[in-house]
Amino acid sequence: MAKNLTTRGEDYSKWYNELVVKADLAENSGVRGCMVIKPYGFAIWERMQAELDRMFKETGHQNAYFPLFIPKSYFSKEASHVDGFAKECAVVTHYRLKTDESGKGIVVDPEAKLEEELIVRPTSETIIWDTYRKWIQSYRDLPILVNQWANVVRWEMRTRLFLRTAEFLWQEGHTAHATKAEAIAEAEQMMNVYADFVENYMAVPVIKGLKTESERFAGALETYCIEALMQDGKALQAGTSHFLGQNFAKAFDVKFADKDGGLDYVWATSWGVSTRLMGALIMTHSDDNGLVLPPNLAPDQVVIVPIYRNEEQFEAVSEVATELMTKLRDQGIRVKFDNRDTHKPGWKFNEYELKGVPVRIAIGPKDVEKGTVEIARRDTLEKEFIPTGGVVQKVEGLMEDIQKNLYKKAIDFRSTHTTDVENYDQFKQVLEEKGGFVLAHWDGTAATEERIKNETKATIRCIPLDDDNEPGSCMVTGKPSARKVLFARAY
Amino acid sequence: MAKNLTTRGEDYSKWYNELVVKADLAENSGVRGCMVIKPYGFAIWERMQAELDRMFKETGHQNAYFPLFIPKSYFSKEASHVDGFAKECAVVTHYRLKTDESGKGIVVDPEAKLEEELIVRPTSETIIWDTYRKWIQSYRDLPILVNQWANVVRWEMRTRLFLRTAEFLWQEGHTAHATKAEAIAEAEQMMNVYADFVENYMAVPVIKGLKTESERFAGALETYCIEALMQDGKALQAGTSHFLGQNFAKAFDVKFADKDGGLDYVWATSWGVSTRLMGALIMTHSDDNGLVLPPNLAPDQVVIVPIYRNEEQFEAVSEVATELMTKLRDQGIRVKFDNRDTHKPGWKFNEYELKGVPVRIAIGPKDVEKGTVEIARRDTLEKEFIPTGGVVQKVEGLMEDIQKNLYKKAIDFRSTHTTDVENYDQFKQVLEEKGGFVLAHWDGTAATEERIKNETKATIRCIPLDDDNEPGSCMVTGKPSARKVLFARAY
Numbered sequence: 001m002a003k004n005l006t007t008r009g010e011d012y013s014k015w016y017n018e019l020v021v022k023a024d025l026a027e028n029s030g031v032r033g034c035m036v037i038k039p040y041g042f043a044i045w046e047r048m049q050a051e052l053d054r055m056f057k058e059t060g061h062q063n064a065y066f067p068l069f070i071p072k073s074y075f076s077k078e079a080s081h082v083d084g085f086a087k088e089c090a091v092v093t094h095y096r097l098k099t100d101e102s103g104k105g106i107v108v109d110p111e112a113k114l115e116e117e118l119i120v121r122p123t124s125e126t127i128i129w130d131t132y133r134k135w136i137q138s139y140r141d142l143p144i145l146v147n148q149w150a151n152v153v154r155w156e157m158r159t160r161l162f163l164r165t166a167e168f169l170w171q172e173g174h175t176a177h178a179t180k181a182e183a184i185a186e187a188e189q190m191m192n193v194y195a196d197f198v199e200n201y202m203a204v205p206v207i208k209g210l211k212t213e214s215e216r217f218a219g220a221l222e223t224y225c226i227e228a229l230m231q232d233g234k235a236l237q238a239g240t241s242h243f244l245g246q247n248f249a250k251a252f253d254v255k256f257a258d259k260d261g262g263l264d265y266v267w268a269t270s271w272g273v274s275t276r277l278m279g280a281l282i283m284t285h286s287d288d289n290g291l292v293l294p295p296n297l298a299p300d301q302v303v304i305v306p307i308y309r310n311e312e313q314f315e316a317v318s319e320v321a322t323e324l325m326t327k328l329r330d331q332g333i334r335v336k337f338d339n340r341d342t343h344k345p346g347w348k349f350n351e352y353e354l355k356g357v358p359v360r361i362a363i364g365p366k367d368v369e370k371g372t373v374e375i376a377r378r379d380t381l382e383k384e385f386i387p388t389g390g391v392v393q394k395v396e397g398l399m400e401d402i403q404k405n406l407y408k409k410a411i412d413f414r415s416t417h418t419t420d421v422e423n424y425d426q427f428k429q430v431l432e433e434k435g436g437f438v439l440a441h442w443d444g445t446a447a448t449e450e451r452i453k454n455e456t457k458a459t460i461r462c463i464p465l466d467d468d469n470e471p472g473s474c475m476v477t478g479k480p481s482a483r484k485v486l487f488a489r490a491y
Numbered sequence: 492m493a494k495n496l497t498t499r500g501e502d503y504s505k506w507y508n509e510l511v512v513k514a515d516l517a518e519n520s521g522v523r524g525c526m527v528i529k530p531y532g533f534a535i536w537e538r539m540q541a542e543l544d545r546m547f548k549e550t551g552h553q554n555a556y557f558p559l560f561i562p563k564s565y566f567s568k569e570a571s572h573v574d575g576f577a578k579e580c581a582v583v584t585h586y587r588l589k590t591d592e593s594g595k596g597i598v599v600d601p602e603a604k605l606e607e608e609l610i611v612r613p614t615s616e617t618i619i620w621d622t623y624r625k626w627i628q629s630y631r632d633l634p635i636l637v638n639q640w641a642n643v644v645r646w647e648m649r650t651r652l653f654l655r656t657a658e659f660l661w662q663e664g665h666t667a668h669a670t671k672a673e674a675i676a677e678a679e680q681m682m683n684v685y686a687d688f689v690e691n692y693m694a695v696p697v698i699k700g701l702k703t704e705s706e707r708f709a710g711a712l713e714t715y716c717i718e719a720l721m722q723d724g725k726a727l728q729a730g731t732s733h734f735l736g737q738n739f740a741k742a743f744d745v746k747f748a749d750k751d752g753g754l755d756y757v758w759a760t761s762w763g764v765s766t767r768l769m770g771a772l773i774m775t776h777s778d779d780n781g782l783v784l785p786p787n788l789a790p791d792q793v794v795i796v797p798i799y800r801n802e803e804q805f806e807a808v809s810e811v812a813t814e815l816m817t818k819l820r821d822q823g824i825r826v827k828f829d830n831r832d833t834h835k836p837g838w839k840f841n842e843y844e845l846k847g848v849p850v851r852i853a854i855g856p857k858d859v860e861k862g863t864v865e866i867a868r869r870d871t872l873e874k875e876f877i878p879t880g881g882v883v884q885k886v887e888g889l890m891e892d893i894q895k896n897l898y899k900k901a902i903d904f905r906s907t908h909t910t911d912v913e914n915y916d917q918f919k920q921v922l923e924e925k926g927g928f929v930l931a932h933w934d935g936t937a938a939t940e941e942r943i944k945n946e947t948k949a950t951i952r953c954i955p956l957d958d959d960n961e962p963g964s965c966m967v968t969g970k971p972s973a974r975k976v977l978f979a980r981a982y
Contacts, residue, residue, distance in 0.1 A: 167560070
């Protein structure tokens with residue numbers, strides 16, 4: 001297939017939009033702001049889900065399922081939550097359609113108006129804490145460590161496939177604890193689980209940190225986050241984990257009897273990652289030839305393409321290909337043998353480059369004679385001939401090499417695109433000329449944060465949790481600063 | 492724990508409702524008609540999903556995801572579909588809430604009215620075929636074999652946990668084919684996949700058949716189904732697979748170029764099973780002591796309960812228990828060792844009986860001395876002492892025995908509750924006195940079917956696909972009948 005892909009240099013945003021569609025990941029639907037996740041894109045998401053789900057279960061969590069709809073009044077119960085969430089959302093007001101008597105087709109039945117409107121969940125803290133009230137009486141019922149895989153809806157005006165859609169898929173963990181310390185430990189643990197997944201499966205390096213008060217989740221006392229850097233120098237928030245204090249327990253009256261018979265409100269966390277991670281995966285690794293996938297998440301890790309001019313050659317090549325496929329599969333490697341006779345090898349090469357398959361093996365009649373195959377790796381586009389007997393070992397090595405190389409490339413890019421600045425002029429200059437992460441001193445006030453955002457479009461991505469705690473003075477106001485914080489323009 | 496469970500004999504319906512809640516499977520939420528699936532119930536559903544998903548993939552299907560919302564106008568495009576589906580549903584009319592200026596809290600913003608209302612999907616044929624139009628140009632693009640795991644909403648007035656809820660979870664397969672024969676073969680294949688799953692994993696025997704025209708899916712030319720029989724003598728439709736002909740292709744203008752360059756409409760199927768299967772699982776096997784789970788789907792297949800009076804005994808017992816647990820896990824058996832000191836053994840015995848864990852192992856200090864353990868099976872409630880060294884083999888055998896025994900009990904129950912009748916009086920008498928499946932001759936008309944339904948509340952569950960094709964005459968009208976069909980009162 002011909003790729004006709006806009007290059008990153010020409011127009012990064014256009015490159016992304018085209019790539020998502022051309023690589024068969026997702027497309028816009030007939031419903032404004034809602035995407036269709038196509039089978040190839042969904043297969044990648046399924047691998048992400050499977051790994052995350054395993055990690056959640058290994059840390060003691062169980063899955064459950066809570067209603068899609070939330071009564072409007074629930075949102076009003078937690079004051080800061082309603083401000084953050086209940087505004088741009090899908091509102092169900094009626095429960096029936098009817099055939100119009102004057103021939104206008106089907107219309108909403110005015111008789112079927114709900115007494116209280118239902119909101120399609122933008123997040124589920126309220127409905128879940130309304131449920132937890134029934135589950136929790138005593139310290140024996142704690143902790144509750146529950147996760148839900150679900151669709152949520154936030155009515156976004158400007159949408160982009162995976163990055164910002166009205167409906168998206170995510171998981172949301174909601175835990176309940178007897179003590180503050182335990183809840184904070186849980187929120188930190190899940191930030192670390194996310195970082196582990198994003199770095200080791202997605203090969204995307206992240207900075208762990210805390211959100212400033214103005215960037216916190218609506219209703220949280222502390223929001224832990226992981227921040228990644230895309231190839232265009234913009235940051236992307238890859239996951240958040242919230243320490244919610246007793247806010248939701250108080251809003252929904254969830255108390256527990258402790259060991260001494262006293263009554264106290266329950267401590268809470270919530271944490272989530274979404275199909276937005278697909279956007280991070282695509283934008284971190286892909287190039288002007290198309291998608292580049294880390295082997296740990298690629299639906300097909302290896303594709304074998306036969307090269308032949310006649311039936312006899314096809315049979316000879318197929319025999320070698322099938323044997324190789326079996327041997328690779330025996331080692332747990334996901335292999336596809338593309339023996340379709342409806343497409344030429346060149347078309348297939350382009351297709352698998354576009355779709356980011358980590359390793360391509362081509363076998364032609366001459367290879368069969370010589371006992372070799374051609375192996376191409378997607379990340380570096382390097383090709384080499386290998387004796388057929390050495391392919392399994394070679395491919396096993398490549399799975400590790402490519403995974404590591406992608407991570408290294410991404411971390412190198414981040415290093416060269418992270419700049420320490422000492423004053424506001426330098427800050428603005430770096431943002432304009434180079435982009436990326438900028439570390440700078442900030443006085444800790446929302447006013448200064450807001451001013452910087454308005455003047456430069458850069459936000460504080462996080463207050464990093466690393467040990468680099470040199471104090472200084474704010475680049476804008478000159479007031480004292482405990483440490484540099486991480487700024488960037490962001491998705 | 493004390494069970495206090497209503498017995499099946501006292502009130503079957505009450506027994507079911509209590510069991511679902513007491514065994515921690517699901518509960519009603521604060522949103523009318525919507526349930527919360529609790530972690531234990533969800534763990535069973537996850538096992539069902541995993542097996543079905545594997546079976547779908549083995550038959551060549553891929554997963555994808557389509558929007559939750561469907562524009563109202565889409566439903567009007569397929570005439571019979573709109574009659575069947577677009578009526579009782581959740582309608583989104585607005586996309587924003589706002590804080591009321593006169594202090595009424597948050598209200599729907601009248602300015603944010605959608606131009607066209609959105610329906611929360613009750614099923615996804617319309618949005619999917621609107622998408623397939625973009626995916627299909629040529630025979631090379633066919634077949635499309637796609638499945639989606641999703642939540643759907645049908646506004647039910649009378650709801651029951653798992654059996655009928657406003658929101659439920661399901662999978663819906665939607666396939667597109669170049670020929671009628673291929674589409675029919677697909678619809679039949681998926682009926683067989685469902686039957687295989689329900690019989691071999693859920694241990695629930697089913698009758699395969701065709702729905703009558705009046706019981707068909709809205710928009711289908713043929714509906715294949717599997718029908719199960721519950722312990723109260725009522726039938727439950729466990730899965731359906733529809734041959735949709737070219738109806739949706741015509742409604743959404745989906746044509747393909749065939750090999751000779753001609754243009755034709757695409758052939759379609761759709762097929763689904765839902766969390767309703769949980770209801771079938773519960774009602775088929777469970778007894779007055781609680782849930783009974785087939786080993787193939789039980790989240791915990793074995794629970795080990797320690798019996799002790801002091802720390803020393805606990806340690807001795809724990810040592811044996813832990814070693815056993817490791818050995819059983821090595822054989823791939825799912826084992827839980829309940830070493831909580833907050834509950835007594837008797838309480839635990841009751842809890843695991845209520846939750847249907849197939850095998851319970853109890854170990855006390857005397858057992859440690861003698862080198863034995865007590866093994867109890869949930870299906871028969873039989874107990875026996877086994878030398879510790881023989882436990883792994885014993886449990887492996889029990890996993891198979893219990894699975895088979897549950898299926899056998901269910902099929903025996905069905906045999907004794909399936910009655911061949913020759914006339915309408917006998918038909919009514921069987922329904923009143925015995926219930927169950929009733930095989931009777933029917934003249935093939937919707938009028939007679941409707942009359943029988945009105946007079947007896949029994950519906951034609953299916954026209955069985957078995958070879959029992961003896962002709963006769965309709966029990967109501969005396970007109971010719973090609974074969975007996977399967978009647979029952981149903982969920």
